[in-house]
Amino acid sequence: MLRVVLGGASTATEAALLGLAGVATVTLASREGDVWSYDVTTDDQASSTVQAEITRFAVDAGLTL
Numbered sequence: 366m367l368r369v370v371l372g373g374a375s376t377a378t379e380a381a382l383l384g385l386a387g388v389a390t391v392t393l394a395s396r397e398g399d400v401w402s403y404d405v406t407t408d409d410q411a412s413s414t415v416q417a418e419i420t421r422f423a424v425d426a427g428l429t430l
Contacts, residue, residue, distance in 0.1 A: 367405045367412065368394065369419055372429030374401035381426070385418040387411030 371378060378401060382391045387408050394402040407415045423430040 367407065367415065367419075369403045369405050370400060370430070371403070371423060372400045373426075374399065374428060378426075378428075379403065381422065382419065385415065385422060387415040387418065 369382070379391050379393060382388060382403060382405060388405055388411075389408050390406040392404045394404050396402070405415065405419070420430060422428075
């Protein structure tokens with residue numbers, strides 16, 4: 366499981382994370398203002414791929430990782 370903290374996240378972020386390659390589940394762990402933390406479970410042996418996908422997603426969405 367990965368803990369992902371994103372600044373500038375919104376209600377649409379969870380669904381967007383779930384749509385990334387290799388992501389099995391996404392759960393909102395906490396939220397403080399516009400900083401949202403998610404627990405992301407990956408498919409088997411997809412951690413490296415998911416980390417890269419999340420980084421790309423954050424950059425493309427203008428979020429702080």
